[in-house]
Amino acid sequence: MENKKPVSIIKIGGNIIDNPTELKQFLSHFAAIEGHKILVHGGGKSATKMAESIGLVPQMIDGRRITDAAMLDVVVMIYAGQINKNIVAQLQANSTNAMGFSGADGNLIQSNKRNHPTINYGFVGDVKKVNTQLLETLLLNEIVPVFCAITHDGKGQLLNTNADTIASELAIALATFFDVTLNYCFEKPGVLYDAEDDSSVIENINQELYSKLKAEKAIHSGMIPKLDNCFNSLSKGVQKIKIGHHRMLHNASEICTTIKL
Amino acid sequence: MENKKPVSIIKIGGNIIDNPTELKQFLSHFAAIEGHKILVHGGGKSATKMAESIGLVPQMIDGRRITDAAMLDVVVMIYAGQINKNIVAQLQANSTNAMGFSGADGNLIQSNKRNHPTINYGFVGDVKKVNTQLLETLLLNEIVPVFCAITHDGKGQLLNTNADTIASELAIALATFFDVTLNYCFEKPGVLYDAEDDSSVIENINQELYSKLKAEKAIHSGMIPKLDNCFNSLSKGVQKIKIGHHRMLHNASEICTTIKL
Structure with missing residues (x-):
């Protein structure tokens, strides 16, 4: 146990992502954290805004977004594209070798499409398996992974996945090899x-x-x-x-x- | 020279990306290519479509897109989000350990914002430096990199970059360590x-x-x-x-x- 290297996993949500000043400040502090670290980010309000601007009506059941094909396109664009790449570029400017991922990249996080007896959640995934070996290789190569809340089913389908769950599943997967601290901001x-x-x-x-x-x-x-x-x-x-x-x-x-x- | 490992770099453009059947067929053939390989994809028509649907008017000078801040947001969403992640998920379904990148990820491709004497291209980047060492590490770990045509300036700014140029700059950078074949489809x-x-x-x-x-x-x-x-x-x-x-x-x-x- 004593020989395990520490790793910090930090999950941030909309309150940071939706505020450029707050995000910039957060990222400079994140960059200063020593040792291995992973960032997991949610989506904030921009997916809803984009969906509205192209005429989609977001559907929620029990506080969960119902992800139809059109909404999946939007969350993939916003989470894996706009938010993820801007965070990565800002971390690079803070001398942090960030690399942005969805769960499809390197098969890092594979999910099962949610199968609920009464609610059709659409393209929503529940985490099945983390590619711990590749994640460890990346960390040991001084890469700082930045995960958005998109995973895949291994059969070509991207899936919208809860960011808190992604953070905890990554933490559990890495706990075998690292001394993991999980931080929910x-x-x-x-x-x-x-x-x-x-x-x-x-x-x-x-x-x-x-x-x-x-x-x-x-x-x-x-x-x-x-x-x-x-x-x-x-x-x-x-x-x-x-x-x-x-x-x-x-x-x-x-x-x-x-x-x- | 004889000891260099072969690597294939394949660039695809809009004619494949805009046609789901063609893309699916291409990706199954790409997956079957043996040895180290890299895919570079352009954008196709979906960025223009998305820009129009949110009320932006695409500007072109000499066949080149002028990338203002709003258009950069769109190309980042579409290229690095929608197109890149769907390609990666489909390659995973074809037993190929694809990983999608912009140039900001792992600082893989750094660019300079174009400084033209008479035309303001906006957020357009000309490739300055490829992180060859990290790219080699990824390839030797059996990762198949999938690059979209987005790079960064190292100071936090994402930049729209020509996909043909990205393919050729990756090829030149890898030629020191690999026997490189570059394929333009x-x-x-x-x-x-x-x-x-x-x-x-x-x-x-x-x-x-x-x-x-x-x-x-x-x-x-x-x-x-x-x-x-x-x-x-x-x-x-x-x-x-x-x-x-x-x-x-x-x-x-x-x-x-x-x-x-």
């Missing part, structure tokens, strides 16, 4: 006791406290699948998970939530 | 004596014949910069260049034009 400073009060960050959560907080209903409903997902990753070998504002990545004294088993 | 079966007669393919062109054909004005004006570019690549170490229909890649008896010094 969002608009809040961490997991809050009181969703309305940003100063109520719960700084450390373990399985015991999590059970207690759920029983007390102190944890917000939307946070439950996120935290369930975190404990699942930890049970599969991920060392540590941090949730908070991206300031936590470069400022060690920044308050955030650290999750361990 | 287009709608014609080769370089023609008579532009109107597809059966008039000139099967072999060397520098001497090329000078003679130019003097006779037997070679079409648009073909001159293409062939000048070919002889430049050959003079810089590229072994062989073939021009013709993509059938030449899998059918050894297919008529095409072979260019050697």
